Amino acid sequence: MTQTPEAPAGRTRRGDRAARGDTGRRATRGRRRRRGRLRLGLAIALSFLVLTTAGAGWLYLRLSGNIDTFSSDGVARNRPDAEASKGENVLVIGTDARTGGNSDLGGGDKDDIGRSDTAFLLHIYADHEHAVGVSVPRDTLVTIPPCKLPDGSWSRTRTNAMFNSAYSTGETAEGNPACTQNTVEKLTGLRVDHTVVIDFKGFSQLTDVVGGVRVCLPQDVYQNDLNPNRATRGKVLFKKGEQTVSGQRALDYVRIRHGIGDGSDIGRIKRQQAFVSSLIRKIKDDGFTPTKLLPLADAATKSMTVDPGLGSADKLLKFAMTLKDVDLHNTKFVTIPWKYEGDRVAVVQPDADALWAALKDDRTLDGKDAGAKNGAKTTSSPPASPSAEEESEVSGAGISVAVYNGTTTKGLASTAAKALTGHDFTVTGTANAATQDHATTTVEYGPGRKADAEKVARLFPDATPRATGTAGVAVVLGEDYTGAAQTSPAPTSVPSGVADSARSADEDLCSNLSYG
The missing domain is CATH 3.40.630.190 (LCP protein)
Known part of the structure; x- marks a missing residue:
């Protein structure tokens, strides 16, 4: 069997060099192709991002432009x-x-x-x-x-x-x-x-x-x-x-x-x-x-x-x-x-x-x-309004109060006066306030009457006591006063008649469609 002589140390045959050259060139081309694909993918992704962002911006402007x-x-x-x-x-x-x-x-x-x-x-x-x-x-x-x-x-x-x-x-x-x-x-x-x-x-x-x-x-x-x-x-x-x-x-x-x-x-x-x-x-x-x-x-x-x-x-x-x-x-x-x-x-x-x-x-x-x-x-x-229990304990014995209607709602001063007398306050009179544009109810008081004013305010949820130069205590009713008596306990649950009449969004389409 004929053997091929080995090349001297430190030298290679031409065929080996050629083979390795082809491999290197193929690797280089592969790297270039991968880099090209990466660049293309990145370009596509960036283009998609730009288009998507532009589309979202267009949509945002369109929707916002519609709104009145x-x-x-x-x-x-x-x-x-x-x-x-x-x-x-x-x-x-x-x-x-x-x-x-x-x-x-x-x-x-x-x-x-x-x-x-x-x-x-x-x-x-x-x-x-x-x-x-x-x-x-x-x-x-x-x-x-x-x-x-x-x-x-x-x-x-x-x-x-x-x-x-x-x-x-x-x-x-x-x-x-x-x-x-x-x-x-x-x-x-x-x-x-x-x-x-x-x-x-x-x-x-x-x-x-x-x-x-x-x-x-x-x-x-x-x-x-x-x-x-x-x-x-x-x-x-x-x-x-x-x-x-x-x-x-x-x-x-x-x-x-x-x-x-x-x-x-x-x-x-x-x-x-x-x-x-x-x-x-x-x-x-x-x-x-x-x-x-x-x-x-x-x-x-x-x-x-x-x-x-x-x-x-x-x-x-x-x-x-x-x-x-x-x-x-x-x-x-x-x-x-x-x-x-x-x-x-x-x-x-x-x-x-x-x-x-x-x-x-x-x-x-x-x-x-x-x-x-x-x-x-x-x-x-938030600060709680006076509860019915607290109000029921209010006693106005010995305290005189004047009541003024600061709204255009007729009869409001008389209603407030009844609530006060029901708690033993003495109402010295009722009348219209100087103006009828009061938004909130105030309890005005003079020197030494702050404690009395605070007691009066307990019957008027959200009323603000305010010191003035006048003597005595006066309630000036605002739009926030409904005229409802504040002596009954606040309801703790929705009445059954209201709850029982409720319609659920998943209810039968053909049920409960008319009255009378």
Whole structure:
């Protein structure tokens, strides 16, 4: 066998050098290819990042550009304590304003001042797992506090006024949400954290974007049920039973009042609550994904007018995302405790106050504590108002007090005088104050009368004792004094009649759709 002679030490054969040269060149080319692929991948990633960021910026500008806000100038000067409730309160107003093409979607004079067609206060509990919407009938008799007018002046307080007229207090074609917000805060004693207004046109567009909403009718509905001024019954608008509605048909559904039950606004509210429940269910079923939320956000921002606190895309979307964990069964709808008073609606007490107290304390309708959880908003407890037990122990024996009405509400001084005499205070007289624009109640006292003034103040929650140069003690009543006697224990639970009438968002579509 012939053997190939070995190369001398320190030298290599040409073939070996060539082989190693080819290997080196291949390695170099491989490194270059890998570097090229890396550069290409990096360039693609950077390009994607730039496009994504630009797209997000465009979307942000688009959504923010859609949002209309109302001025906070008309919001009341004297408001409930912002820190008194752990949860959040959002006032939702559906308006019948005829501006901006809305007159084409519903009857009425396009030059008429807008009113709130429907309204409910949504309380979102601090655990972000429970929510309650409280509807206020449009015919409810309420006190409408002062609201700023277009000329810069403030309107006078109106008593026994219809709730829906608060929206038109601002005397503008679009209406003034701040006036309704003031009224709701006066009615409930709760701070309204945000206010959202949606008109006919916006509502119609929203239902189109979600692909329609499932509803149910207890009976066939005809054209003259929607428009009682028609001379004939007209054709059938809705067949009895379940169906999907959107656009104009969705609007017609929530506006139908006559021809079902007793034809009252109370019955219509029940159907509106069923509709909102179904809409929430549809949105949750579709999922909180960008492909679903972004078209909804685009339509919503075009459709709504909001308070300045929700006046940007990030604020609005951030708020919307806080609702994603609220369970359907734990989303309840009720109507403010009410009774008929002639052809109007009166608020029933103490049931209504029990409801507001429960929401303020973040108690659910069945009495459970739904306060702060998992990092939800917590607040230090504000100074407590005098309890009924403390007030019942107040004795005014030997203390003389004068009472002055610093508001435009008639008879308020007499009511306060009765509360005082019921605790053995001697009322030396009642009269109107020098001006009737007092927002808060004060207890004025002269030298050496501070202790007496503090005792008087225990009968007037949130009243402020104030030293003056005059002799004696005097109560000057402000808008914060409701005239309610402060001698009964505060309700500890929501009355069963209110809790039992609540509708859950997961309830059967065809149940509880009318009244009478």
